Amino acid sequence: MNILVIGPGAIGSLWAIKLQQDGHQVAVFGRQTESHYQCQFGEHSYTFSNRQINDIKHADLILVTVKAWQVTSAFDSLARQIDPDTIMMLMHNGMGTVESIRTLLPTNPIVLATTTHGAFKPAPTQLFHTGQGETFIGAANEQGHRCQFLCDVLQHAFPEVHWHPQIEHALWRKLAVNCVINPLTAIHQCPNGNLAFPRYQAVISRLIAEVGAVMAAENIPVHLEELTTHIDCVITATSENKSSMHQDVYHRRKTEIDFITGYLLSRAKKHGIAVPENEALYHHIRTLEQQWESLI
Ligand SMILES: NC(=O)c1ccc[n+]([C@@H]2O[C@H](COP(=O)([O-])OP(=O)(O)OC[C@H]3O[C@@H](n4cnc5c(N)ncnc54)[C@H](OP(=O)(O)O)[C@@H]3O)[C@@H](O)[C@H]2O)c1
Structure with missing residues (x-):
């Protein structure tokens, strides 16, 4: 899949790396303006294209891993570039952000996620996986109910992932x-x-x-x-x-x-x-x- 991670902080970088390791075409959209984002994880360094309009337009899945209070502002400038079929997945602590995404992107499938994995970024380009956890995902609108296949995709990249019928x-x-x-x-x-x-x-x-x-x-x-x-x-x-x-x-x-x-x-x-x-x-x-x- 073509996957874009908006907010490559601790949790976003962890998912970006796991999905790239699993063979997906992964790009990020961070706040740094460089055209590439590099992240050291274990023995290896991983490189992602950053802030490229084409990565937004061609994404099959956009995984949003900014903090809850950053979600709306992260979308202000991007919403117009997002294809109406792109699956939007919000993964953050707290509740109350999905309403604004439903309004901004009324036709897109929306999926919500909650994870107990632990991740830590001691430096802008270094990542540690600090705790093994599990992830639940589930539909947040009618179109999202057609995205259950995502559970297999994510499970293959970074288990354990479960589909929750009432997220x-x-x-x-x-x-x-x-x-x-x-x-x-x-x-x-x-x-x-x-x-x-x-x-x-x-x-x-x-x-x-x-x-x-x-x-x-x-x-x-x-x-x-x-x-x-x-x-x-x-x-x-x-x-x-x-x-x-x-x-x-x-x-x-x-x-x-x-x-x-x-x-x-x-x-x-x-x-x-x-x-x-x-x-x-x-x-x-x-x-x-x-x-x-x-x-x-
Ligand atoms: N870390 C964990 O172990 C963990 C575990 C479970 C759940 N969570 C939850 O997951 C969410 C993310 O946590 P985190 O620890 O990964 O936070 P984080 O490291 O601060 O990651 C958020 C990232 O989003 C970026 N960002 C902010 N505004 C943006 C924008 N407008 N456009 C693009 N990128 C933007 C931030 O950039 P800047 O650094 O430049 O601000 C940062 O890189 C939170 O809700 C947290 O509670 C975290």
Whole structure:
């Protein structure tokens, strides 16, 4: 396939390399203006064409791996170049971006993806795969339902990949994990494993109860005990990890809070559900961001 990766950061470069290794014609669209993008991964260096209009026009699949808050601006100038049949796949944490893509590209098949692979780019041209994970993909519009074959394509390049018949269920489950782990580890600047300490248990229970109430109102199947066990397992399995929001706050970068807790708050408001614990974390992170913004 002709594949274009928009946003060749950590996750985007990992997929670009795995897909190129598997024999696909892969190009990228990054923010650097050079005509080629090179990335060292393990023993090898991989080269991709970068920012070429023909790569956009001829793409069978466009994989979008910018951060959630970067999605709309990444498309502003590109949407007109994208063929109406090109499959669009969004792969990022958080929810709430697909609505703008549906409006900008009303005829394109849209597929959403969520992955638990870990990737780290210590330098602009160096990549590490820091954690083996799995990826779920699923349709986000009518045309997207015809793209189930993509599961085999991606599975061959970088397993495990599963087709999810109701991808929003998987996205909400990931959102629940992120609503708990990301803001708490960012505010306390601690690794994920610290959230297993007794002092965090009461707040975590309240956060999960609030998220569960919103999920139920959204008709997403949820059992609080099972969700709690799942989140505990993620905390244990990733105990040494620093969450992306932890790292963003440490480096004073804009976080994905608007598309994680912020998305939860907007859905809670629509259903008239009070979510004070999540609201407090949201405002705490936004206040931190505003302090840095005011320094720029
Ligand atoms: N890294 C992980 O282990 C991991 C795991 C699971 C999920 N995720 C999720 O995956 C998403 C991507 O994360 P990441 O860690 O890969 O972030 P990242 O390294 O910051 O990658 C985002 C890339 O998009 C580029 N970009 C931003 N705006 C752009 C634009 N308008 N046009 C083209 N490129 C643009 C950025 O360029 P600049 O660097 O120049 O800004 C950067 O290279 C996030 O939602 C994250 O939460 C990450």
